[in-house]
Amino acid sequence: xxxxxxxxxxxxxxxxxxxxxxxxxxxxxxxxxxxxxxxxxxxxxxxxxxxxxxxxxxxxxxxxxxxxxxxxxxxxxxxxxxxxxxxxxxxxxxxxxxxxxxxxxxxxxxxxxxxxxxxxxxxxxxxxxxxxxxxxxxxxxxxxxxxxxxxxxxxxxxxxxxxxxxxxxxxxxxxxxxxxxxxxxxxxxxxxxxxxxxxxxxxxxxxxxxxxxxxxxxxxxxxxxxxxxxxxxxxxxxxxxxxxxxxxxxxxxxxxxxxxxxxxxxxxxxxxxxxxxxxxxxxxxxxxxxxxxxxxxxxxxxxxxxxxxxxxxxxxxxxxxxxxxxxxxxx
Ligand SMILES: Cc1ncc(C[n+]2csc(CCOP(=O)(O)OP(=O)(O)O)c2C)c(N)n1
Ligand SMILES: [Mg+2]
Numbered sequence: 001x002x003x004x005x006x007x008x009x010x011x012x013x014x015x016x017x018x019x020x021x022x023x024x025x026x027x028x029x030x031x032x033x034x035x036x037x038x039x040x041x042x043x044x045x046x047x048x049x050x051x052x053x054x055x056x057x058x059x060x061x062x063x064x065x066x067x068x069x070x071x072x073x074x075x076x077x078x079x080x081x082x083x084x085x086x087x088x089x090x091x092x093x094x095x096x097x098x099x100x101x102x103x104x105x106x107x108x109x110x111x112x113x114x115x116x117x118x119x120x121x122x123x124x125x126x127x128x129x130x131x132x133x134x135x136x137x138x139x140x141x142x143x144x145x146x147x148x149x150x151x152x153x154x155x156x157x158x159x160x161x162x163x164x165x166x167x168x169x170x171x172x173x174x175x176x177x178x179x180x181x182x183x184x185x186x187x188x189x190x191x192x193x194x195x196x197x198x199x200x201x202x203x204x205x206x207x208x209x210x211x212x213x214x215x216x217x218x219x220x221x222x223x224x225x226x227x228x229x230x231x232x233x234x235x236x237x238x239x240x241x242x243x244x245x246x247x248x249x250x251x252x253x254x255x256x257x258x259x260x261x262x263x264x265x266x267x268x269x270x271x272x273x274x275x276x277x278x279x280x281x282x283x284x285x286x287x288x289x290x291x292x293x294x295x296x297x298x299x300x301x302x303x304x305x306x307x308x309x310x311x312x313x314x315x316x317x318x319x320x321x322x323x324x325x326x327x328x329x330x331x
Contacts, residue, residue: 004286005220009227013288019060019219020279020289021297023052026077027276028298028305029086030250033093033108037254041313042093046109048076050249051181053275055151056081057219058179058244061226062149068117068135070128070150073109074181078151083116086304090312097318103325104318125156129165129178136174136239147175147233149226154243155186157200163207166241170207175233177226178241181216183248188261204241216244217275220282249274 006016026048033045048055055077062069064082071078076089088100095104100113101120112120119135121128132150139146152162157180169176180200184191197203204211210232214221222244229240247270251258258267283289 005282006286009220009224011220011223015060016220016283017288019056019223020283021301022056022080023077023219023276023279024297025086025301025304026052026055026080028301029080029089029308030076032090032305032309034250034254036093036309042108043095044107044109045093045254046073046107047248047250047253048074050247050270050274051075051183051216051244052077053219053279054179054181054216054222054244054246057222058149058151058177058226058242060219061223061230062147063230064116066145067147067149067230068119068132068139070119070121070132070135070148071111072121072125072128072151072153072156072181073111074153074183075111075151078149079111079113079116079118082118084111084113084118086308087311088113090305090308091315094312094315095317096312096315097322098315103322105323126152126159126161128152129161130168132176132178133165133169133174136169136176137172140172140174145234147177147230149177149179149230151179151181153186154180154182154184154191154200155189155194156180157203158194163203166203166207166209166239169239170209173236173238175236176239177229177233178239179226180241180243182243182245183216184245185248185252185262187252187256188258190262200243201241207239207241209239209241211241211243213243213245216246217273217278219275219279246275247273 030047030049036042037045055075059078059081091099092101093108111118132148136148199213201211201213212225214225225242
């Protein structure tokens, strides 16, 4: 039996099992979305597949009752951890009135839910970064105990918004965690054509904060660095930049054909390091999971996804006049 790394991090067996269940729920929802898209039932999918370990490992290290999250479009694992449900995700996929993110106005992946402190993002990538810095500044001015957690892709780390936000947070020592989910591609552009420096985390030094690059396929490693960053932020020591390295296992979105720009044996090789498989193996090696329990969990999750799909498919659309809601001062 291998050493229980999770116990060294202060995580119980129940907590790591919960992490695994959340990762699997994200994966199964995502897979269902692709089927629904190909069946012509939902218009668009943008996947979390391959990034669940980074997302769930990080979100578990935050305080779900105090911290504010500003996720980017792939962060299904983050928002599920913060309390969004499978049904709510499906309502957004089907663009129904009850969708808590936008009442069916926005494309899927534009997460926002006030009660869970998930702050709405926009379609232009990286705009969430200065917003996270602003929320952290407000928290500091009001002396509130909060950390803001913001994510973005490595391609997006080239946008001015990232640099301006990181600089401001560094100067003012704000409680922000910047997490770059490096999945090696920005649509068709490979990492080698995106960055002149070796790592995204190398940029941290320019903004006076520590920068770390970690294995994004390992939820425990991501948990460890995000927890340390959250503790540091709460002590008033300022922001941290974390880069999680994984691989985008699907095309960029349901509108993309990745065969045009990457070899399929590269994708097949990355699938051997799929975080769902490697974390499952770890949990079995330390005696937290076995084949019977694995099947039970999978069946339970499929049933949750089935129910969520049926509910969302049958739910009503908004009335056309609803499009004017929140546009003018008076409803
Ligand atoms: C400002 C802006 N430029 C371009 C786009 C179009 N676009 C959407 S996603 C994307 C790629 C982003 O790549 P990365 O940041 O690595 O994130 P990933 O999709 O790989 O997770 C681009 C160029 C956009 N939404 N906003
Ligand atoms: Mg990318």
